[in-house]
Structure formats: structure tokens, C-alpha cells
Amino acid sequence: MRATLMYGAGDVRVENVPDSTIKLPTDALLRITASCICGSDLHPYHSMSPENGPARVGHELIGIVEDTGSEVTTLKRGDLVVAPFAVSDNTCQFCRENLQTSCSHPQANFWDGIPDEGGQAEAIRVPLADGTLVKLPVAADSALIPSLLTLADVFGTGYHAAIKGGVRKGSTVTVVGDGAVGLLAVLSAKRLGAERIILMGRHQARTDLGIEFGATDVVADRGDEGIAKVRELTGGHGTDAVLEAVGHMSAYEQAIGVVRPGGVISRVGVPQYENAPIGFGSLFRHNIVLAGGPAPVRAYIEELMPDILDGTIEPGKVFDATTDLNGVPAGYQDMDARRSLKVLIQP
Amino acid sequence: MRATLMYGAGDVRVENVPDSTIKLPTDALLRITASCICGSDLHPYHSMSPENGPARVGHELIGIVEDTGSEVTTLKRGDLVVAPFAVSDNTCQFCRENLQTSCSHPQANFWDGIPDEGGQAEAIRVPLADGTLVKLPVAADSALIPSLLTLADVFGTGYHAAIKGGVRKGSTVTVVGDGAVGLLAVLSAKRLGAERIILMGRHQARTDLGIEFGATDVVADRGDEGIAKVRELTGGHGTDAVLEAVGHMSAYEQAIGVVRPGGVISRVGVPQYENAPIGFGSLFRHNIVLAGGPAPVRAYIEELMPDILDGTIEPGKVFDATTDLNGVPAGYQDMDARRSLKVLIQP
Structure with missing residues (x-):
């Protein structure tokens, strides 16, 4: 599969990588249908040293469930879901207090802390799928996708x-x-x-x-x-x-x-x-x-989604450019130069 | 009158100073009946440089109203009152939000910012007396005085x-x-x-x-x-x-x-x-x-006083030593050496 890798400051490439696959019974495998570049991705784009690379990047995504581990109970193949930028079990004491970014599960992490996965790619393995993912009641080509994608990070943040x-x-x-x-x-x-x-x-x-x-x-x-x-x-x-x-x-x-x-x-x-x-x-x-601090966006998705679905608000207006995976390195350049506000990726 | 002056780090003296007097129509003049040394007084006691001295010190006090300016309406000669460590009008927008330590009145200040007055003394001029002072429903020799004195700073803080x-x-x-x-x-x-x-x-x-x-x-x-x-x-x-x-x-x-x-x-x-x-x-x-931040203790006095008056709580137990004005320099030494927790002053 193809995925985006950051090799160091200013050096973003799209390359073939090993396919993402289910590894644990609580995983889900998604085919990514919409992703984007985050303003926070520009921090390593400015400062990352090459010895820390190449690193998979991207932490905002919508995708279709392709496969699920044996313990996943709330999702099935074909579901369209949004993934917050932090993986959480959504059941621990911190998650119950709506602080999912401090989830105490051993697999809880930010996407940027999971070395072999990234959102700017064709597919992704999502740990703790039941806790992390939220189903979207629309089709993958809905006009609401840009606004729903902001629930993964920027709107919730x-x-x-x-x-x-x-x-x-x-x-x-x-x-x-x-x-x-x-x-x-x-x-x-x-x-x-x-x-x-x-x-x-x-x-x-x-x-x-x-x-x-x-x-x-x-x-x-x-x-x-x-x-x-x-x-x-x-x-x-x-x-x-x-x-x-x-x-x-x-x-x-x-x-x-x-x-x-x-x-x-x-x-x-x-x-x-x-x-x-x-x-x-x-x-x-x-x-x-x-x-x-890091936003527990998982906590806000159910609260914010209805206003997007009924058209009351349109947070997706922050996207002013769209590209496929090949255009991701140029997307970084455009956001860095402030030619683009935020770049949507359709892998 | 006699008052405490800090000349620099480690150098506290009790000397004769000009009598405090009413200067503005909103002032009250108090004869101080109880005061004390604050842990925060130890910060300048450790670090004050002599060119900033001599400075009047002390910001927690109970006293008897001796005189009032022509515009003071809520206090009269003979009232026993407690003075918070910050002077405030108690009517501005910040005071109404219970942030009296950010009072926007031009005369609002901390005692430590009023150069010619201090609480470790025989008397004090209190600016904005109606806003600052709170009457105490006890006599000046009440056994509750140590606990009521904590309302001036340490309990409210x-x-x-x-x-x-x-x-x-x-x-x-x-x-x-x-x-x-x-x-x-x-x-x-x-x-x-x-x-x-x-x-x-x-x-x-x-x-x-x-x-x-x-x-x-x-x-x-x-x-x-x-x-x-x-x-x-x-x-x-x-x-x-x-x-x-x-x-x-x-x-x-x-x-x-x-x-x-x-x-x-x-x-x-x-x-x-x-x-x-x-x-x-x-x-x-x-x-x-x-x-x-600096506690708006004025905001808490009415709330905390009843529990002191009825004996539910006894915050005055933090005083483990009592002295007259002559003993104030030794009181600083004792608190600095942690021989005393907090020294009560009876001028």
C-alpha cells in the first residue's frame, strides 16, 4: 500500500510500505477514504531531524472498515467511521471523565506515537477500535465528509x-x-x-x-x-x-x-x-x-455531529484544497507557505 | 506612633514613625489591636536589598475605628474591624465578580504597596474603608480574635x-x-x-x-x-x-x-x-x-466568619506565639528559623 513518510524537516515522500493488517483482536483495519494535513504536522516539517525518520504521518481520517479483530463488537465490514487523533478504550476512568487523551489503557496512544501506522495513507490499523472509532451515518462520498473529517481533530480541538x-x-x-x-x-x-x-x-x-x-x-x-x-x-x-x-x-x-x-x-x-x-x-x-492540552476529541463527536448532519454548521469550510496521495508533499509545501489553509486528502 | 520597618534582608526594626492620620474622605483610621507576621513577609526578609528600605511591613490586622473620613458611611468610631491584605472599593466590576485583589479603583492596592502604612504597627490609615473593612461582632479581647485575624489573609488564602x-x-x-x-x-x-x-x-x-x-x-x-x-x-x-x-x-x-x-x-x-x-x-x-493568585480574601470573610463565631472551626490554631511590638524582630527570626509557625502581635 502507499503511505506518506516524513524523512526530516521539509522532506515528505509518498512510498510503498507493507500493508496494514489486523494484529490484535481489538484492532480494526480501515481503507482510508478521507484524510488531511494538520497544522501540527508542520511542527516536525519545520524541525524534524533525519535520524528520527522516516516516520509515518497523519492523524485525522475517515475510512471504511475492511476487517475487524475477533473482539471488536460494535463495528462491521463496510461501516464508515471517523478516527480521532488519539486511540483510547473509552472505558477507563479517564475516558469516563471525558479525558480520552489520557486514557490509561496500555495501547492508548496518539497516532503520531504509533510508528507503523499513519493517516496520510491508503489504509490503517486502528487499535482499540470499539473505543476509538465512531460510525458516520452517511456515505463515503457525502458532501458532508469534509465537515465530518474535522471531528477527527481540528473542530474538536x-x-x-x-x-x-x-x-x-x-x-x-x-x-x-x-x-x-x-x-x-x-x-x-x-x-x-x-x-x-x-x-x-x-x-x-x-x-x-x-x-x-x-x-x-x-x-x-x-x-x-x-x-x-x-x-x-x-x-x-x-x-x-x-x-x-x-x-x-x-x-x-x-x-x-x-x-x-x-x-x-x-x-x-x-x-x-x-x-x-x-x-x-x-x-x-x-x-x-x-x-x-491535547483535545479529547472522542468526547465531543456525538455532541458536535448533529449540527453538521443537519447543516447548522459547516466546519469543513476550513479545507481550501484537495489532493490525492501523490499531491501530499506539495500539500505540505502549500500549507507551510500559507497558500493553503488546510489540505484534504482523498487517497 | 511605633511601627515595624524592614531595612533589608534580615534587618527588621521597631521605631517611632509619624502618626497615621485620615488623608482622604474615604479613609478610616484604626488603632490596631491584633496583627501578625506572614509567611510571605519572609520573602523580603530573605532577599530585600537595603536600597528598597526602610519599608513599612505587615498586612493582616484587626483594629478599632478611631476616626473616619467624611464619606465613610458604614463604619463609626469604636467599631472592631478586620482588614484584608488588599484594599478595594468592593463595588467595581472586578469586586462584584469577587476578584477584589484586581479592584480597578485608583486607590486599590495591597498593603505592601502603600508605602506609609503597615499592619505591624500601633495604628493604620485604611483607604476605601467602606469597601475594605468588615465589622466583627465580638470585643477586641475575645478569645476568637486569633481565628478572626486569619480572615485577613491566611485562612482566606x-x-x-x-x-x-x-x-x-x-x-x-x-x-x-x-x-x-x-x-x-x-x-x-x-x-x-x-x-x-x-x-x-x-x-x-x-x-x-x-x-x-x-x-x-x-x-x-x-x-x-x-x-x-x-x-x-x-x-x-x-x-x-x-x-x-x-x-x-x-x-x-x-x-x-x-x-x-x-x-x-x-x-x-x-x-x-x-x-x-x-x-x-x-x-x-x-x-x-x-x-x-493573590486571594480576594474580602470575598470570603462573610462566608467563613460564621463557622469561626460558632466554634465549628478554629483556624487561629496556626498562631503558636504571641508578642508585643518590641518582640516583632525576634518573631521574624523565630518564623524564619521555623521555631514559630505564625506569630501574633498585640501592639
């Missing part, structure tokens, strides 16, 4: 940012970052009733989509100018919640600059730093809360 | 740690630090219904009081050994909440080591660091929340 940011009816919110997750954090904040949603981003095609998703204001400036603009829009105090959907230190610093006393910085961009300011002068003085 | 840590019925909690705030965080966690309260501390007289206040376990080890012990007590996962009542980096690192996935580190020890680990390997991977 944006929603997690808003939930952990405590966004509710009447909240004021700043979203840092106009990538797919940031835009879907806007959509999520709107869905939760936020009154004011300030989107910080500089790419007009993206911020226009942000406005369509519910942003009430766009701030294109960054750094001190961006902070001053947000404070100007909020009576000097900043917003109740800041949803940080980038992961770079500059985005965290931006978040500190625009959060209101007693407010929450909710991070879902994977931090590209370990140490950062949290002392008296940054978080402590005004009781700022720091929240967020 | 321990309670804030527990509230911001999300402690509720059934919670598991670790308290890092066996100082007065740590012990009162134990009492607060117990009051909020925590099922298991692990106190990390090494001084048996203090941890014994912690057990009396509700600690179910004491871990005397620190560092990796301490972390291993707490994890052993909690099925390997750590506790839902960690209340960090110290402020040193080692206490924060301890907190990261013992917090459960999805749990909260709630800090009320004033951080003696600015940068610290918050990336993938510390907070992010398991959705750890970082909360806390």
Missing part, C-alpha cells in the same frame, strides 16, 4: 479550547491564530454563546472565514500593537477567555497580553517551548488561569 | 487555593507546604468535602495540626521520593487538586509531580520565579490546569 476556556453565554473571547483550529475555536465560541469574539490573524481569506464563523472583530496587528488593539476593544481589560491555537511562545505572550484579570488562557496549539512566564508579573498577579 | 483548585465533595487533594496557609488550605479542603487530603510537610508539630484540620495522610519526603509517595497513595495517578502554598520553584515542581491528569495546580504561595515549565512535558500533555 477548537471546541476543547472554548470549553476549557470556560466560554459561555455572554463571554468575551480572543482567539490567537487564524489556522484551522483557531477558526474552529471561533465557531465553537459562537456555538457556546460568546458575545464578542476577537480573532487575531493576518490572512484576510482566513479571517474572512473567521467572520463567517462568528468573529465580531479581527485584529491583524501582532505583539504590543495587537495587544493594544484588543485592550482598546475591551475597555482596557482584555477578554474573559483567550483561546491559543498556535503553540509558539509569541502566541502565549500575546495571550498573556490580552487576557482579563481572572480570565483563562486555554491552549490547544502544541507548545513549542517548555519554560514560559507564569510568575507574579504574568499569570499570578491577576489570577489568570492556564488551561488546555 | 488557603480557602482561595481550595476554591480555585475546584475542590468539592469527594475530591482528592495534595497540599504542598505546612506553613499557616498550607494548613488552612487543608482545613478549607476538608470544609469543601475533600475525601482525601495529603499534606506534604516535614515539621511534625505542623503536620499534626494539619491532621487535626483534616489531612488524611502526611508525606514528609520531598522531591522524587515525595512524588513517589503521593503517587503510591493515589493508585499511581496523583490527586485531582494540588494546593501550592509555598511559592518556591521546588514546590511548583512538586505540584507537577503529584497532579492527576486533568487536575488543577492552584497556587497561592507568591511565586519566587517568573519562568517555569508549562510545556508538553509538564502541564500540556495531560490537560493540567494552573490556577490561583
Whole structure:
């Protein structure tokens, strides 16, 4: 079968690899019908050293069940399913608390931690299939597929940012970052009733989509100018919640600059730093809360899917390009150069 | 009048200073009847450089109203009142949200930020008296005074740690630090219904009081050994909440080591660091929340006072020594050397 491999920074190739197959009785084997490139894939695309490669990549996917292990009870051949970016049993104490990204099962993992499988490929073996996969009540060629695919990561991640940011009816919110997750954090904040949603981003095609998703204001400036603009829009105090959907230190610093006393910085961009300011002068003085982490998207799928199925929301609008597997390396280049917001893959 | 001045690290003196007097129509003048030394006073006692001194010190006090400005409406001469460690108008939007430590009034401040006043003294001018002071329904020589004095800071601060840590019925909690705030965080966690309260501390007289206040376990080890012990007590996962009542980096690192996935580190020890680990390997991977800050103790006084008045709780047990003003320098030495847990001052 064919699959995408990252050999190092800037070096993505599509090659033949051994076929994925059932290995454990709790596995399912999927033929992937829709996948995509994630903003978080760009982090290794910028920094991965060749000795860590070649590595299979891709962690967002929809597929058709081709085969199941003997202990899989909820799925059968032919089912169309969506796979969250984290494998979980959905029964342990953490899963029951809706923290599937901390599932305590020995096989629980992120796709990026499973070396011989990846979502940017023709097929994939899914461990803990009953816990991980969610059936989709549409056909593999449905027009809803792009929106349903966002349930695998970016929509659930944006929603997690808003939930952990405590966004509710009447909240004021700043979203840092106009990538797919940031835009879907806007959509999520709107869905939760936020009154004011300030989107910080500089790419007009993206911020226009942000406005369509519910942003009430766009701030294109960054750094001190961006902070001053947000404070100007909020009576000097900043917003109740800041949803940080980038992961770079500059985005965290931006978040500190625009959060209101007693407010929450909710991070879902994977931090590209370990140490950062949290002392008296940054978080402590005004009781700022720091929240967020890898989104337990599995927890949100049933909640978010109905609005997609009935057309209330269309998170799939974050896809502005489509390719087959051959086009994946170019897709990385396009996303890295910001020519594409998010690339859908039809293997 | 006589007052305590800090001249630099290790150098505390009691001297004659100009009498405190009413300066603004919203001021009240108090004759201080009970005050104390705070664990946070030990931070400048360790590190203050002489060019920043001499500075008035002390921010926890009970006193009798001697005089009031023309605009003070809720207090009169002779009232016995407790003063929180932060001055606030108690009417601004932040005060109404119970975040009095972020009061937006121009005169709002911490006592430590008001250069010509301090609580370890014979008298004090209290700005924004109507907003700041709370009347006490007892006499100045009541046996309840030590417990009521804890409402000025340490009890409210321990309670804030527990509230911001999300402690509720059934919670598991670790308290890092066996100082007065740590012990009162134990009492607060117990009051909020925590099922298991692990106190990390090494001084048996203090941890014994912690057990009396509700600690179910004491871990005397620190560092990796301490972390291993707490994890052993909690099925390997750590506790839902960690209340960090110290402020040193080692206490924060301890907190990261013992917090459960999805749990909260709630800090009320004033951080003696600015940068610290918050990336993938510390907070992010398991959705750890970082909360806390200077406690809006004003918000908690009415809630906590009844249990003191009816004898249900006795937070004043954290005082294990009493002195007059002359004994204040020795009180600092005793607290610094951990010969005293907390020193009550009767000016």
C-alpha cells in the first residue's frame, strides 16, 4: 500500500510500505477514504531531524472498515467511521471523565506515537477500535465528509479550547491564530454563546472565514500593537477567555497580553517551548488561569455531529484544497507557505 | 506612633514613625489591636536589598475605628474591624465578580504597596474603608480574635487555593507546604468535602495540626521520593487538586509531580520565579490546569466568619506565639528559623 513518510524537516515522500493488517483482536483495519494535513504536522516539517525518520504521518481520517479483530463488537465490514487523533478504550476512568487523551489503557496512544501506522495513507490499523472509532451515518462520498473529517481533530480541538476556556453565554473571547483550529475555536465560541469574539490573524481569506464563523472583530496587528488593539476593544481589560491555537511562545505572550484579570488562557496549539512566564508579573498577579492540552476529541463527536448532519454548521469550510496521495508533499509545501489553509486528502 | 520597618534582608526594626492620620474622605483610621507576621513577609526578609528600605511591613490586622473620613458611611468610631491584605472599593466590576485583589479603583492596592502604612504597627490609615473593612461582632479581647485575624489573609488564602483548585465533595487533594496557609488550605479542603487530603510537610508539630484540620495522610519526603509517595497513595495517578502554598520553584515542581491528569495546580504561595515549565512535558500533555493568585480574601470573610463565631472551626490554631511590638524582630527570626509557625502581635 502507499503511505506518506516524513524523512526530516521539509522532506515528505509518498512510498510503498507493507500493508496494514489486523494484529490484535481489538484492532480494526480501515481503507482510508478521507484524510488531511494538520497544522501540527508542520511542527516536525519545520524541525524534524533525519535520524528520527522516516516516520509515518497523519492523524485525522475517515475510512471504511475492511476487517475487524475477533473482539471488536460494535463495528462491521463496510461501516464508515471517523478516527480521532488519539486511540483510547473509552472505558477507563479517564475516558469516563471525558479525558480520552489520557486514557490509561496500555495501547492508548496518539497516532503520531504509533510508528507503523499513519493517516496520510491508503489504509490503517486502528487499535482499540470499539473505543476509538465512531460510525458516520452517511456515505463515503457525502458532501458532508469534509465537515465530518474535522471531528477527527481540528473542530474538536477548537471546541476543547472554548470549553476549557470556560466560554459561555455572554463571554468575551480572543482567539490567537487564524489556522484551522483557531477558526474552529471561533465557531465553537459562537456555538457556546460568546458575545464578542476577537480573532487575531493576518490572512484576510482566513479571517474572512473567521467572520463567517462568528468573529465580531479581527485584529491583524501582532505583539504590543495587537495587544493594544484588543485592550482598546475591551475597555482596557482584555477578554474573559483567550483561546491559543498556535503553540509558539509569541502566541502565549500575546495571550498573556490580552487576557482579563481572572480570565483563562486555554491552549490547544502544541507548545513549542517548555519554560514560559507564569510568575507574579504574568499569570499570578491577576489570577489568570492556564488551561488546555491535547483535545479529547472522542468526547465531543456525538455532541458536535448533529449540527453538521443537519447543516447548522459547516466546519469543513476550513479545507481550501484537495489532493490525492501523490499531491501530499506539495500539500505540505502549500500549507507551510500559507497558500493553503488546510489540505484534504482523498487517497 | 511605633511601627515595624524592614531595612533589608534580615534587618527588621521597631521605631517611632509619624502618626497615621485620615488623608482622604474615604479613609478610616484604626488603632490596631491584633496583627501578625506572614509567611510571605519572609520573602523580603530573605532577599530585600537595603536600597528598597526602610519599608513599612505587615498586612493582616484587626483594629478599632478611631476616626473616619467624611464619606465613610458604614463604619463609626469604636467599631472592631478586620482588614484584608488588599484594599478595594468592593463595588467595581472586578469586586462584584469577587476578584477584589484586581479592584480597578485608583486607590486599590495591597498593603505592601502603600508605602506609609503597615499592619505591624500601633495604628493604620485604611483607604476605601467602606469597601475594605468588615465589622466583627465580638470585643477586641475575645478569645476568637486569633481565628478572626486569619480572615485577613491566611485562612482566606488557603480557602482561595481550595476554591480555585475546584475542590468539592469527594475530591482528592495534595497540599504542598505546612506553613499557616498550607494548613488552612487543608482545613478549607476538608470544609469543601475533600475525601482525601495529603499534606506534604516535614515539621511534625505542623503536620499534626494539619491532621487535626483534616489531612488524611502526611508525606514528609520531598522531591522524587515525595512524588513517589503521593503517587503510591493515589493508585499511581496523583490527586485531582494540588494546593501550592509555598511559592518556591521546588514546590511548583512538586505540584507537577503529584497532579492527576486533568487536575488543577492552584497556587497561592507568591511565586519566587517568573519562568517555569508549562510545556508538553509538564502541564500540556495531560490537560493540567494552573490556577490561583493573590486571594480576594474580602470575598470570603462573610462566608467563613460564621463557622469561626460558632466554634465549628478554629483556624487561629496556626498562631503558636504571641508578642508585643518590641518582640516583632525576634518573631521574624523565630518564623524564619521555623521555631514559630505564625506569630501574633498585640501592639
